[in-house]
Amino acid sequence: MDKSEIRHRLGRFLDGELPEEERRQTAELIRQNPDWQTEYNTLLTIRDMADRLELEADVSFWEKNRDEILDRIKEREKPEAEIVKTEKSNRRGMVIKLLAVAASIAIIAFVSIYEFETISPEKSLTSPQMRIDDRAVPVPETISKEEREQMEQLAEPEVIDSSYIMGGETGAVSEIVDMTDKDAVSINLAGGPEFRRPDRNEAAIQEFDKKEKLLPAGRDAADEAIKARTKKLPEKPPEPAIKEPSPEPQTTAAPMNAAKVVQPKAAAESKPQEAEGYSAEDLAETVEVPIQELNPQKLDSLDNVYYDLVSKHYQEMAVKGRDVKGDEEIQQRINSVASAYFLNGVTVKDSSTVQKMIARLENLADLSPDSAMRDSLIQLADSLRRLNR
Amino acid sequence: MSKEIPEEKAISDVSEVERNYERELIEDAREGDKYAFGKLIMLHQKKLLRTVLLLTGSRDTALDIVQDAFIRAWNALNAFDLDRPFYPWIATIARFLALNYIKRESRGKSLDDEQNAKIEIVDSAAGPLDKLIEKETDRKFAAALRALPEQFRTVFVLRMYEDMSYDQIAKTLNISAGTVDSRIHRAREKLVELLKDELG
Numbered sequence: 001m002d003k004s005e006i007r008h009r010l011g012r013f014l015d016g017e018l019p020e021e022e023r024r025q026t027a028e029l030i031r032q033n034p035d036w037q038t039e040y041n042t043l044l045t046i047r048d049m050a051d052r053l054e055l056e057a058d059v060s061f062w063e064k065n066r067d068e069i070l071d072r073i074k075e076r077e078k079p080e081a082e083i084v085k086t087e088k089s090n091r092r093g094m095v096i097k098l099l100a101v102a103a104s105i106a107i108i109a110f111v112s113i114y115e116f117e118t119i120s121p122e123k124s125l126t127s128p129q130m131r132i133d134d135r136a137v138p139v140p141e142t143i144s145k146e147e148r149e150q151m152e153q154l155a156e157p158e159v160i161d162s163s164y165i166m167g168g169e170t171g172a173v174s175e176i177v178d179m180t181d182k183d184a185v186s187i188n189l190a191g192g193p194e195f196r197r198p199d200r201n202e203a204a205i206q207e208f209d210k211k212e213k214l215l216p217a218g219r220d221a222a223d224e225a226i227k228a229r230t231k232k233l234p235e236k237p238p239e240p241a242i243k244e245p246s247p248e249p250q251t252t253a254a255p256m257n258a259a260k261v262v263q264p265k266a267a268a269e270s271k272p273q274e275a276e277g278y279s280a281e282d283l284a285e286t287v288e289v290p291i292q293e294l295n296p297q298k299l300d301s302l303d304n305v306y307y308d309l310v311s312k313h314y315q316e317m318a319v320k321g322r323d324v325k326g327d328e329e330i331q332q333r334i335n336s337v338a339s340a341y342f343l344n345g346v347t348v349k350d351s352s353t354v355q356k357m358i359a360r361l362e363n364l365a366d367l368s369p370d371s372a373m374r375d376s377l378i379q380l381a382d383s384l385r386r387l388n389r
Numbered sequence: 390m391s392k393e394i395p396e397e398k399a400i401s402d403v404s405e406v407e408r409n410y411e412r413e414l415i416e417d418a419r420e421g422d423k424y425a426f427g428k429l430i431m432l433h434q435k436k437l438l439r440t441v442l443l444l445t446g447s448r449d450t451a452l453d454i455v456q457d458a459f460i461r462a463w464n465a466l467n468a469f470d471l472d473r474p475f476y477p478w479i480a481t482i483a484r485f486l487a488l489n490y491i492k493r494e495s496r497g498k499s500l501d502d503e504q505n506a507k508i509e510i511v512d513s514a515a516g517p518l519d520k521l522i523e524k525e526t527d528r529k530f531a532a533a534l535r536a537l538p539e540q541f542r543t544v545f546v547l548r549m550y551e552d553m554s555y556d557q558i559a560k561t562l563n564i565s566a567g568t569v570d571s572r573i574h575r576a577r578e579k580l581v582e583l584l585k586d587e588l589g
Contacts, residue, residue, distance in 0.1 A: 046577060053531060069427075069430055
């Protein structure tokens with residue numbers, strides 16, 4: 001087998017993609033064959049580099065991104081609210097227009113009644129015998145013939161205008177509204193027949209009545225919808241999710257609050273870089289850091305600690321046969337780190353370290369020459385799986 | 390951790406409390422609470438952005454995709470199954486958007502073209518990944534990853550950063566599991582070659 005083939009097999013071994021039998025054989029080869037061990041270590045280093053690759057932006061970057069997302073959500077909700085608002089304002093405008101039309105109708109009706117009372121039926125405006133000098137309103141004697149003819153001509157369009165205003169022609173008012181307010185099209189379409197004069201069309205009257213009955217309910221429903229859509233969401237002050245622990249989980253996780261996060265000395269300091277490169281012996285020297293003092297930088301350190309604590313320690317132990325500490329202590333530390341993650345708003349199950357650790361521990365268990373060690377590795381992997389469940 | 394609490398119980402308590410906390414946030418967000426949704430964003434965006442950034446190689450594109458994914462999630466929150474964890478769901482949305490972007494970008498390019506192109510590690514300190522990746526070793530690794538042909542990089546990132554099995558990757562990309570296996574292997578080979586100085 002050449003290097004490439006060895007790497008291919010080892011890659012599948014690391015990814016947990018080998019069948020059981022092949023997996024055992026590969027583990028055996030890694031233990032016994034230095035070439036395989038070298039290639040295995042190379043791939044492990046690649047994987048460690050991949051694992052350690054973290055985005056280093058500070059909290060303000062993430063908060064800014066969060067705010068941008070929320071702003072974009074608000075922006076997208078805005079047009080909907082505006083459409084509703086437009087409809088509402090158009091409806092108000094329509095009421096005013098309706099009133100204006102009604103006032104015109106009332107004036108014209110008043111004039112008509114007045115004329116019917118003062119002019120005899122056979123000399124009505126529509127009568128062919130009707131002449132301008134027969135009208136009840138006396139024409140001054142001083143008026144010239146030309147002026148009189150001009151008045152006669154002007155009288156004709158006046159009749160057409162009043163008919164137009166009355167809405168005698170289909171959609172007359174709608175056309176006006178359409179010309180003045182294009183946004184109001186949907187409302188005009190719904191309310192068009194309202195403006196027709198009832199005595200001209202029985203069907204229109206029925207439709208008008210029907211719509212009048214429906215309209216209030218429709219308006220109420222629309223108002224309700226507007227209220228619901230424009231309802232203000234409870235304003236809460238922006239609070240960084242990671243910076244400070246949320247009060248709710250602290251109360252529900254009361255037993256965890258009592259826990260101190262166990263960190264190696266190097267990691268307890270605020271610079272994450274200093275957490276790297278400490279030996280297994282360093283891990284034994286622990287300091288207690290109150291959870292409240294943790295910040296994202298310290299969490300990063302913690303991540304490295306966690307990684308080194310479980311991974312490197314066991315890796316060295318399994319491959320080089322070094323002594324190990326008891327499982328109980330390791331598990332306690334894992335729990336402490338998990339509590340710290342949780343109380344600082346980082347979910348354990350989303351920590352890639354935890355997920356990868358399970359697969360890694362299983363691989364290491366395969367590699368382990370000692371059955372007790374193998375059992376303890378499997379037990380630890382199971383603990384993590386339960387944590388991650 | 391108090392000694393009186395049995396280890397196993399303590400572990401499951403953390404998991405349970407944490408799951409309930411996320412569920413509460415989602416329930417509040419469903420009712421229009423943007424503050425709760427903001428907390429969900431803070432919980433998951435870092436991991437999500439890392440994956441998308443490594444897939445697309447562009448900081449601005451990755452930020453756009455992550456934002457878009459959260460907006461889509463907000464709009465579809467009612468369809469979300471509360472018994473499941475949130476991250477895999479949002480990650481699926483973001484992956485879908487990222488892979489679509491990659492598909493659009495690489496249209497017209499064949500794998501052979503990419504493989505035959507000269508691969509070299511660019512100085513990512515001046516590239517789009519700067520400001521987000523500070524450590525020197527991380528930069529070199531990110532640059533090596535970026536230098537991989539897109540099809541190798543995609544499978545490698547999905548395997549390493551989303552913990553997807555070969556079968557899951559195959560289904561996601563609509564390719565065979567054998568192809569996934571081959572591409573991951575070739576990605577590793579290239580990385581070993583590109584990072585030989587780092588690997589000693």
